[in-house]
Amino acid sequence: MKGSQMILNTLKDNGVNTTFGYPGGSVIPLFDAVYNDNEFRNILVRHEQAAAHAADGYARASGNVGVAIATSGPGATNLVTGLGTAYYDSSPVLAFGGQVSVNFLGKDAFQESDMMGITLPITKHNFQIRNPDDINATIRKAIKIATSRRPGPVYVELPKECQVGDITKPNPKTAEVLNCGPMPRAKKEDIKKLADGLLNTQAPLILVGGGVLLANASGQINKLIELLNIPVATTLMAKGVIPDNHPLNLGMIGMHGRKSANYAIMNADLIVVLGCRFSDRITGDTDAFARDAKIIQIDIDSSEINKNIDIDMSIIGDVKSILDDLLAVLKMKIKSPKQTDWSKKMKKIKQLCCCDIDIGKTPIDPRKVIKEINAAIKDTDIVTTGVGQHQMYAAHFLERKYPRTFITSGGFGTMGSGFPFAIGAKIAKPDVEVIDIDGDGSFIMNSQELATCKEENIKATPVILNNNYLGMVRQWLEIFYGRRYSQVGLGNTTDFVKMADAYGLEGILVEKPSEIKDALKEAMGNDETTIVNIMIEKESNILPMLPPGGTLKEAFGGCMEQAGYECFEK
Amino acid sequence: MKTYIISILVADEPGVLLKLCGLFVRRGFNINTIAVGSTEKKGLSRIMITLNSDGKKITQLKKQLIKVIDVVGVSDLTENTIVEELCLIKLGINGEKERDEIINNVNLFKAKIIDINKTNIIIQITDRPNKIKNFIDVLSDYEIVKITRTGTVAIKDIGTNNN
Numbered sequence: 022m023k024g025s026q027m028i029l030n031t032l033k034d035n036g037v038n039t040t041f042g043y044p045g046g047s048v049i050p051l052f053d054a055v056y057n058d059n060e061f062r063n064i065l066v067r068h069e070q071a072a073a074h075a076a077d078g079y080a081r082a083s084g085n086v087g088v089a090i091a092t093s094g095p096g097a098t099n100l101v102t103g104l105g106t107a108y109y110d111s112s113p114v115l116a117f118g119g120q121v122s123v124n125f126l127g128k129d130a131f132q133e134s135d136m137m138g139i140t141l142p143i144t145k146h147n148f149q150i151r152n153p154d155d156i157n158a159t160i161r162k163a164i165k166i167a168t169s170r171r172p173g174p175v176y177v178e179l180p181k182e183c184q185v186g187d188i189t190k191p192n193p194k195t196a197e198v199l200n201c202g203p204m205p206r207a208k209k210e211d212i213k214k215l216a217d218g219l220l221n222t223q224a225p226l227i228l229v230g231g232g233v234l235l236a237n238a239s240g241q242i243n244k245l246i247e248l249l250n251i252p253v254a255t256t257l258m259a260k261g262v263i264p265d266n267h268p269l270n271l272g273m274i275g276m277h278g279r280k281s282a283n284y285a286i287m288n289a290d291l292i293v294v295l296g297c298r299f300s301d302r303i304t305g306d307t308d309a310f311a312r313d314a315k316i317i318q319i320d321i322d323s324s325e326i327n328k329n330i331d332i333d334m335s336i337i338g339d340v341k342s343i344l345d346d347l348l349a350v351l352k353m354k355i356k357s358p359k360q361t362d363w364s365k366k367m368k369k370i371k372q373l374c375c376c377d378i379d380i381g382k383t384p385i386d387p388r389k390v391i392k393e394i395n396a397a398i399k400d401t402d403i404v405t406t407g408v409g410q411h412q413m414y415a416a417h418f419l420e421r422k423y424p425r426t427f428i429t430s431g432g433f434g435t436m437g438s439g440f441p442f443a444i445g446a447k448i449a450k451p452d453v454e455v456i457d458i459d460g461d462g463s464f465i466m467n468s469q470e471l472a473t474c475k476e477e478n479i480k481a482t483p484v485i486l487n488n489n490y491l492g493m494v495r496q497w498l499e500i501f502y503g504r505r506y507s508q509v510g511l512g513n514t515t516d517f518v519k520m521a522d523a524y525g526l527e528g529i530l531v532e533k534p535s536e537i538k539d540a541l542k543e544a545m546g547n548d549e550t551t552i553v554n555i556m557i558e559k560e561s562n563i564l565p566m567l568p569p570g571g572t573l574k575e576a577f578g579g580c581m582e583q584a585g586y587e588c589f590e591k
Numbered sequence: 592m593k594t595y596i597i598s599i600l601v602a603d604e605p606g607v608l609l610k611l612c613g614l615f616v617r618r619g620f621n622i623n624t625i626a627v628g629s630t631e632k633k634g635l636s637r638i639m640i641t642l643n644s645d646g647k648k649i650t651q652l653k654k655q656l657i658k659v660i661d662v663v664g665v666s667d668l669t670e671n672t673i674v675e676e677l678c679l680i681k682l683g684i685n686g687e688k689e690r691d692e693i694i695n696n697v698n699l700f701k702a703k704i705i706d707i708n709k710t711n712i713i714i715q716i717t718d719r720p721n722k723i724k725n726f727i728d729v730l731s732d733y734e735i736v737k738i739t740r741t742g743t744v745a746i747k748d749i750g751t752n753n754n
Contacts (some may be wrong), residue, residue, distance in 0.1 A: 107751075137606055137609075138609065139611050141606075141609065141610060142613055142617055145660070146660040146661075149605070149606075157643075166660055198659065198660065199602060199660055199662070199663060200657070200658070200659075200660055200662070322656035322658065323657075324651065324655050324657075324658055326654070327651070328651060433752070483683045565694070
C-alpha cells in the first residue's frame with residue numbers, strides 16, 4: 022500500500038471521511054488516492070484559505086476534527102489565516118500541506134515553503150512525516166493533539182516521499198503523545214471552596230467563555246444557573262451555551278457588550294469564570310475590570326491563570342467534570358433555588374436592556390434584519406458570521422438556544438471566515454439550515470466559494486448586511502477620527518445579485534424592511550445557495566461600545582443610552 | 592529583575608528547540624544562555640536556559656512551556672543548585688613575562704591550559720558563571736582572541752537530608 026492511501030485509511034479509521042482541499046504539485050499522489058476511494062469525499066474549494074475555514078466551521082459545528090488539505094508553498098501559506106483563526110478560538114483543525122521531496126528540502130525548490138516554521142506560532146503542534154511507515158501513528162497523534170484538552174489546530178506536512186512510498190511495517194497499536202491525557206479530577210476541597218463561595222456571597226455572577234462550549238458542558242452550566250438562580254454573562258465565543266432568552270442570561274460582556282452584562286461584572290462581589298481567557302476585548306482596562314469582585318477562574322489551561330487578570334483562586338481541569346462535581350456538592354446543600362435581591366435586580370436589568378428591534382424605517386436598520394432572521398430560523402439551525410458590525414449585531418440580537426449553533430471568529434477576528442464556516446458547518450450538519458450573516462466587505466473576501474457551493478451542491482445562505490462600507494472601521498473613524506473616512510468606502514460597485522447569477526445561483530436584492538421576510542423565506546426554501554443582499558442604513562453604529570482602553574463602566578450608547586447606569590441603582 | 596535558571600525536559604523530536612525558542616520570542620523573553628544535551632533517559636533531552644525576569648513572568652513562562660506538546664517537564668533551578676559552565680579562551684602571548692602572568696592566573700582560578708605555543712594559549716575554565724566572569728575580567732588585561740562558552744548547566748543539589 023502507498024503512503025497516500027494510508028493517509029486516507031487512517032483518517033477514515035478516525036471518523037474523517039470528508040476533507041476540504043485544493044490540489045497542487047506536491048499533493049497529486051494524495052488526491053490520486055482520493056480518485057479511487059468511494060468512501061472518501063474531498064470538497065474542492067476555490068481557495069485554500071476557505072479550505073481551512075471550512076474545516077474549522079465543520080469542527081465548530083460538530084465538535085469533531087475538521088480536515089483541510091493544500092499543496093506546498095502558496096497553497097500551504099494560504100492556509101495560514103485559517104489556522105490562526107482556529108488557533109485563537111481553540112478549534113480542532115487538522116491541516117495537511119504537501120511538501121517538496123526530502124532531498125529538495127532547504128534548497129529553495131519550486132513551491133517550497135518552511136511551513137514548519139511558518140505554522141509554529143499559530144498551531145498547537147506540527148509534524149513532518151518523512152517515512153510512510155510513520156503516517157498512521159503521526160496522524161493519530163495529530164488528531165489526538167487537536168481534539169484533547171484545550172483543542173487547537175495541528176499542521177501535518179507531507180513531503181512527496183511519504184505519499185508515494187510503500188508501507189513496509191504494520192501500524193503500531195498505540196500512538197502515545199505527551200500532554201494529551203485526561204485532566205486530573207479537581208481536588209474535593211477546591212470544589213467545596215467554590216460551592217461555599219457561590220452560596221455565601223451577596224452578588225455572585227458566572228462568566229461563561231468558549232471553553233464551556235468546547236467542553237460540551239452546556240447542560241451542566243444551565244443546571245447550575247437554575248439551581249443557584251444566579252445571573253450569568255457570556256463572552257462572544259460562548260453564545261448559545263445558555264439560551265439567549267433565559268431570564269438570567271445577561272448577554273455578552275466587553276467592548277461591545279450589553280450594558281446589563283458589563284454592569285454585572287462591575288457590581289458583582291464574586292465572579293466564577295469558566296473557560297474564558299480574559300481577552301482585551303472583554304476586559305477593557307484590566308486594572309479596573311471587576312475591581313470589587315473576588316474572581317475564581319476555572320480553566321483547562323493553567324497558563325490562562327493570572328495571564329491578563331489577577332485572580333483570587335483557580336481550579337485547573339475539565340470544566341464539565343468540575344461542574345459535575347460542583348453540582349453534586351450543591352444539590353446536597355440547596356433545597357430550592359434562592360430568590361435573592363441581586364438575582365431579581367439582574368433579571369430586571371436584563372429586561373431594561375432589551376430594546377425593540379422591530380424597526381420599520383427605510384433605509385433598513387440592521388437590527389430589523391436580525392429580528393427577521395430570528396423569526397425565519399429554527400433553534401437547531403446554524404448561523405455563522407463574518408467579522409465587523411454585522412457580527413456584533415448578530416452577537417447582540419440573534420436569539421440562539423443551543424451550543425454550536427453560532428459560529429464566529431472571535432480571537433483572530435478574521436474577515437471572510439463566515440461563508441466558508443457556513444460551508445463546513447453544512448457538511449457537518451446536513452439536516453439543518455446554515456445561514457451566514459455577513460458584511461459586504463467580509464463576504465467578498467471568500468465569495469469565490471459560491472462556485473464550491475454550486476459544484477458540490479452545498480446550501481449555505483449568505484445574508485449580506487450591505488452598507489457599502491467597512492462598517493466597523495467606519496464607525497471608529499466617525500467616533501474617534503472626526504468622520505475622516507479613510508479607505509473604508511466600498512462603493513456600490515458589487516452587484517451581489519449578478520454575482521450569484523455568474524455562479525448559476527440566485528441572488529435577491531432587499532431594499533425595504535417589508536421585503537426581508539419574504540426574501541429570507543425564498544432563500545431558505547431554495548435547494549441551492551441563494552444570496553440575500555440587504556441594503557442597510559449606511560452609517561448605523563453598533564452600540565454600546567467602549568472607548569479604546571476604557572473601563573467597562575465607560576460604555577456609551579445602546580438601548581440604555583438615556584437611562585445610563587443610574588437607572589440600574591433604583 | 593533576577594537571573595533564573597529554567598530546565599526543560601523535552602522529547603528528542605525534530606524542531607523542538609525551534610518551538611521553545613519561538614515561544615520565548617513570542618512571549619517577550621530574552622535568553623541569556625542556552626545549553627542542550629542528552630539525559631539519563633533515552634529519547635529525552637534537557638534544555639537549560641538562563642534569563643533575566645521577575646517571578647510573575649517566570650510563572651507564566653513555565654506554564655506556557657509545559658503546554659508545548661514535546662515538553663515532558665519544566666523545573667526552576669534558580670535556588671539550591673549546583674551551577675556550572677564551561678568556557679574556552681584563546682589569548683595572544685606577547686613575551687615570556689606575560690605568559691608567566693597568564694599561567695599564574697590560570698592556576699589561581701583552577702583553570703586548565705589546553706594548548707599553548709609561542710604566540711597563543713588556549714585556556715579552559717569550568718566554574719560558576721560569575722567566577723568565569725571574574726576570570727575573563729582578569730584576562731582582559733591581555734590580548735583576548737576568542738571566547739566561547741557552553742551556557743549554564745545546573746542540577747539540584749543533594750541537600751542536607753538527601754531528599
